[in-house]
Amino acid sequence: MFIGEYSHTIDPKKRLALPSKFRGELGSKVVVTRGLDNCLFVYPMKVWEEIATKLGTLPVGEAGTRSFIRVMLAGAADIELDSQGRILIPEYLKKDGGLSKDVTIVGLFNRLEIWDSKEWNIYKKQAEKNTGEIAEELGKLGVY
Amino acid sequence: MFIGEYSHTIDPKKRLALPSKFRGELGSKVVVTRGLDNCLFVYPMKVWEEIATKLGTLPVGEAGTRSFIRVMLAGAADIELDSQGRILIPEYLKKDGGLSKDVTIVGLFNRLEIWDSKEWNIYKKQAEKNTGEIAEELGKLGVY
DNA sequence: TTAAAAGTGGGTGGAAGTGGGGAATTTCAC
DNA sequence: GTGAAATTCCCCACTTCCACCCACTTTTAA
Numbered sequence: 001m002f003i004g005e006y007s008h009t010i011d012p013k014k015r016l017a018l019p020s021k022f023r024g025e026l027g028s029k030v031v032v033t034r035g036l037d038n039c040l041f042v043y044p045m046k047v048w049e050e051i052a053t054k055l056g057t058l059p060v061g062e063a064g065t066r067s068f069i070r071v072m073l074a075g076a077a078d079i080e081l082d083s084q085g086r087i088l089i090p091e092y093l094k095k096d097g098g099l100s101k102d103v104t105i106v107g108l109f110n111r112l113e114i115w116d117s118k119e120w121n122i123y124k125k126q127a128e129k130n131t132g133e134i135a136e137e138l139g140k141l142g143v144y
Numbered sequence: 145m146f147i148g149e150y151s152h153t154i155d156p157k158k159r160l161a162l163p164s165k166f167r168g169e170l171g172s173k174v175v176v177t178r179g180l181d182n183c184l185f186v187y188p189m190k191v192w193e194e195i196a197t198k199l200g201t202l203p204v205g206e207a208g209t210r211s212f213i214r215v216m217l218a219g220a221a222d223i224e225l226d227s228q229g230r231i232l233i234p235e236y237l238k239k240d241g242g243l244s245k246d247v248t249i250v251g252l253f254n255r256l257e258i259w260d261s262k263e264w265n266i267y268k269k270q271a272e273k274n275t276g277e278i279a280e281e282l283g284k285l286g287v288y
Numbered sequence: 289t290t291a292a293a294a295g296t297g298g299g300t301g302g303a304a305g306t307g308g309g310g311a312a313t314t315t316c317a318c
Numbered sequence: 319g320t321g322a323a324a325t326t327c328c329c330c331a332c333t334t335c336c337a338c339c340c341a342c343t344t345t346t347a348a
């Protein structure tokens with residue numbers, strides 16, 4: 001399970017070191033795609049294969065579903081980690097993710113998310129405003 | 145079950161010794177997360193896995209719930225105790241928890257809470273003011 | 289009083305993150 | 319088809335951080 005938050009940097013050659021804690025579970029091949037809320041998703045190859053299968057079996061009748069599938073699949077890049085555990089971010093993904101030099105890598109269950117650090121801090125503050133209320137609701141559900 | 149209140153210190157290397165009384169029940173791996181009311185939660189790995197599972201099964205339809213899950217998971221860190229029963233507090237959690245050198249570790253049923261000692265004393269005084277009312281409420285529920 | 293355990297602090301080797309040189313490959317223009 | 323430029327991969331080097339070990343002091347227990 002991926003959890004936690006790590007500050008890393010994309011070097012001038014567009015390489016990004018993934019946190020060493022994640023490497024065992026990630027394996028040597030990952031898939032990077034456009035994510036939601038202006039960030040990138042990183043899946044271990046195994047997890048991606050499951051997702052791709054599910055996407056393939058979704059009903060293509062609705063326009064929303066079609067565009068979602070297009071964005072996910074078209075933007076996907078399978079990337080191999082180099083000998084030092086770094087991935088090379090394709091230019092179009094770097095651009096779409098709004099990434100500059102400083103990024104934050106976030107662990108979320110079965111995937112990682114790559115955020116521009118500034119954007120991440122903004123998103124986090126926004127989200128924390130509502131955390132208290134939501135937490136109380138969750139408490140009623142027995143999550144805590 | 146974790147009970148009690150302990151004053152400990154975070155050393156210059158951001159290490160924090162957990163009370164030895166708790167170590168047996170904690171095991172060697174714990175998960176530290178942002179808590180409510182500006183403190184940190186510490187769960188034994190087993191307890192955390194239950195919580196994570198519940199979070200994973202929550203309906204992700206609502207945007208508020210999604211962002212809550214993001215904050216909870218991103219703010220979580222799985223940490224291994226060193227040979228002397230200490231944990232290394234990540235900088236971002238130390239900051240989010242408003243922790244300085246002196247902290248108070250509180251046992252609460254199935255988790256610990258880490259408070260900045262000053263904040264804890266303030267909170268405690270505040271809470272004691274309300275104790276009377278709360279006691280009445282509890283009395284109605286038949287707790288006392 | 290003595291011994292053991294707990295909390296705190298520090299030194300150090302190795303790992304992790306970062307950056308850059310240079311070779312191999314690809315892309316593009318001409 | 320050929321040469322030039324850009325890209326990507328493979329090393330290597332530097333710096334910072336952390337896991338491991340050891341030491342000291344205080345508290346607890348016998």
